[in-house]
Amino acid sequence: MSQHPETSFTPDLSSPQKQSPDEQAIAWLVRLQDDQASETDRRAWSAWMDQNPIHAQSWRKIQRIWHGMEDLAPRRASTTFRHRALRQRAWSTLATAAAVLLVVAGITSISLHHSPGLHCLGADYCTRAGELRQITLADGSRISLGAASAISVQMENHQRQVTLRHGEGFFDVAPDTTPFRVKAAAGEVRVLGTSFNLRLEPAGARVAVASGQVEVDTLGHQVTLNPGQVLHYDTSRLQRLPDVDVNSIGLWRQKRLLYQNTPLGEVLRDLERYHSARFSVDPDVAAIPVTGIFSASDPEAALHSIVNSFPVRMSRYTHFFIRISAN
CATH class of the missing domain: 3.55.50.30 (Phage tail protein beta-alpha-beta fold)
Incomplete structure (x- = not known):
């Protein structure tokens, strides 16, 4: 991670005047909890507090919420920040706390991401944010693993099975008499030799076929998809989506x-x-x-x-x- 510059921090570098006092207080709290917060930052925070009585009121409000979340407080981990992995974990905790503070403070929003690194737990292969990875399995099948993604692999006892645990993958499956199965959310994709993209979504998964055929088994139904066809499924329904150009499937690999x-x-x-x-x-x-x-x-x-x-x-x-x- 990059070091913070020794300059005064403002809650929103682009347009701080548009943030509410509660939002500014949250930004200051999270910034000051960071072990790399500077003395300049603390002086700037003090000036912000003195600028308007409403700032002090918001600060006290956010402090009360924060202290009610002691199990998330990063101060306990601050002494271990010298280690990169623990630093990333602590920053993930700060991000989680910031999201919770926004909601509890009445600033409703939808959090989009799971804590960085947690998706790798129990996985055989995983990637970080922004990282793409090429994987060749024992049977010759190739998987392009998307950013912040994770899979588990079982290639023993006449099985060819992959579980998409997080994120997205493009599968180029080697032909074989043993079906290649990919589990994702509440469904399973089965193929013999084909290429397709599979992505987990907040509720279910989406599969798009680039070549060959795939069979999607979910909710007690089997649906066969051909090149260019796209299907979304979750725990309650199947939904065919508009066909797409096969050349656009898995474009994220580029x-x-x-x-x-x-x-x-x-x-x-x-x-x-x-x-x-x-x-x-x-x-x-x-x-x-x-x-x-x-x-x-x-x-x-x-x-x-x-x-x-x-x-x-x-x-x-x-x-x-x-x-x-x-x-």
């Missing part, structure tokens, strides 16, 4: 993210897997349709493009938590 009338919340959920920060989107803007193509190599530029193109604003709560809300 670090390009393509959207056509896709809800903003879904776009941000994708971008978050390539960004070091956790995102939150307000429900009143989550359904805005987005059409465009973004570079996964530069998710920050994609965020700014979205903010400049739609009636939304971006608020930063230190370097690891971003909120998208109505303008």
